[in-house]
Amino acid sequence: MPISFSPVSTINARDVFLQKIDKELDLPAIGNAVARVVQMTSSDEDAVADLTYFILSDVALTQKILRLSNTVRYRTVSGIQVTTISRAIYLLGFNTVRDCALAMLLVERLSSAKHSHAVRAELVKALYASVIGREMARSSKRSGAEEAAIAALFANIGQVLVAAYDYPSYAEIASLVENEKIAQDAAGVKVMGCSFSLIGQSVLREWNIPEAIVQAMTPAPGGALKPSQKTQERMQQIASFSVETSGVFSLKSELAKITAKNALIARFGSALNITSDQLADLIESAETETRMLAEIMGLSDTDLTEDSASAQSETAGIPNELLMNPTPVASEEGEERHPSGKPVKARDRLLAGVQEIMQMTSAGHAQANDVMLHMLETLYNSMGFRFATICLKDAKTGEYRSRIALGEDAARRRAGLIFTLGKQRDLFRLSMESDADLMISDASDTKISELLPAWHRELFHDARSFIVLPIIVQKNPLGFFYADRSQPAPEGVPSDETALIKILKSQVLAALGHK
Structure with a gap:
């Protein structure tokens, strides 16, 4: 029998959860930082300067963006090291740096929460979805492509927050999805009284993220999708495609990956004009970039491959401080300087x-x-x-x-x-x-x-x-x-x-x- 909840009870369940996490996590502070970056668009005359200033105001973020710029994937043919954020934006592109900065903000603020393994696994999925979304946006000349890539990054913010602040519910939802084949949002309503999607959209609205991005986070209707000329509907299709493609990343068997890819083509191939070969190339490229980003952001290899709920159970009860965590990016504070602050070199x-x-x-x-x-x-x-x-x-x-x-x-x-x-x-x-x-x-x-x-x-x-x-x-x-x-x-x-x-x-x- 289908599960039925009134809108009032669903909204109440959402509000109870949001009030709970706001006591432990400063959502407005994170939201202010996220909103500032989201509002920067490549068409704005001062966008590069604003993004450069924002990144430079955070030492850890600066180091990670520069490290990304100097990876084999992005380094220029000349091999000259990238030492400035403005140069990184020039080389990598405004949207790439902006989207990476957004992802790094989420990881920095949320990856150290309780049940960090489950949280990190969800953050890796968000990274993967954002890479897919960015590649789709890059190849699209349609309006709304930039926003769709951002929506893909934030599409599972509900999962991230529930994993961090209500892990028993997160694990129960994962079990229902896996064992009873219930859709994730339906399982969320059954366990918590509200869906992951509703939680995520509510948080983004609280952060004053543009409504077009929030709406694009809504999962696309089931079944095979048709091409759409409506900007909002196409944004939703790209975001859903990115999120669903991110599920391929954690699959271990080759047969499971082939089955998942075929299902993606059947569902999105016509709507997004993508072939099996193009999807295979896209997934391979996205996996490479996601692993690189995850390493730079301090997400371990196990976060990339193991099922988050089962992996978490293996370390249940062990304090995060006793688990082996990735070494943070080295800072430049130890560099030799004159008393004035000027570097010796x-x-x-x-x-x-x-x-x-x-x-x-x-x-x-x-x-x-x-x-x-x-x-x-x-x-x-x-x-x-x-x-x-x-x-x-x-x-x-x-x-x-x-x-x-x-x-x-x-x-x-x-x-x-x-x-x-x-x-x-x-x-x-x-x-x-x-x-x-x-x-x-x-x-x-x-x-x-x-x-x-x-x-x-x-x-x-x-x-x-x-x-x-x-x-x-x-x-x-x-x-x-x-x-x-x-x-x-x-x-x-x-x-x-x-x-x-x-x-x-x-x-x-x-x-x-x-x-």
Whole structure:
């Protein structure tokens, strides 16, 4: 006899579960981070800068994206190491980096929860689905493809949360699906009073994720699907295909995989115009990338292959602290630095940045904004600055405004950095008038402090060393790079480092000259 629940009882069950997990997990905090990334679209003019800033604000996320960029799968033919996030976005593509950042956020915030093996297994499925969704989006010229890939990533967020915060229900649902062949959502309603899908959609709505993405998470109707001209329906088909294809990843027998692939073609082949050979290639490529991503994110090999519920039972009762966990990505905190914060090997970092920017510009596809962002990030990382920005002149008002900013308190400083170069004699005016790069090692020196404008003393009152690099094209002042530290830098900037900075700047000027 079919199980029947009223909408009211279903909603109550959902609310009870969400209230339970909100006590242990700060859902709004995760939601704010996720929503910020989801709202970034490749068509937005400031998207690359915004995504770069977001990633750089999280050290662990930065290291993982750079590690991904330097894997065999993504490294360029030249073999030059990728050292900046802006370069990673340029090479891998905006959508790839954004979707990977979203996946890494989920893994970082949720993989250490109780019953971590089951949670990690579900997160791997989400990774796999997102890779499939991204590949489908890449080959589609239809609107909504980007959103479908994001929906694929979040489609099993309900499973992840239930595995983490109500494991007995998760295990019982898995048992019903396997032994009684009940559909997963129906099993969820039977055990918990609400489905995984409802939980997932409710969480995403709480996070203010666009409704089109939330709706695309709804499983597509059963049976063979037909091609659709409706954007929302096609998004739903791509997301469902991605999620159902992710089930192939954990199958062990070749016969089971063949059967599953045939079922996928029968169900989605016509709707998504995909053949058996194309599906086989897609699955092989996605498996390779998923394993690579899982390794970078610290998900173990057992998470990739074993059934989550059965594997969890094998370690039941053993504290997570006693289980062998993957080694986290090594940080750069141990790198030798001067007291100012500047890396001792600043020259090597600058050289890597120069090699990257030369490769970008020689390919002929780099936009001026990409080149400027790359230089800013190279300066910020190579020289150990606490804050770095690009200020550009507004042709109508004559005001200089911070357009892109990285580092400590970047949002506040960027918002406040609006000024004009008056007639007063100060460092910034002198630098612009003479087109001179300034590298100040001790801003407290009287000769220097007397030349600091009021806006700088107010906004950067604790800056003790800084650089100013004017941007002038054909005698037309366009703006400048500015970066500072809160400590003096008596080590200065040696001639070899200065030369590399000038090369970086020359590439920016060349890109602006051809704009």
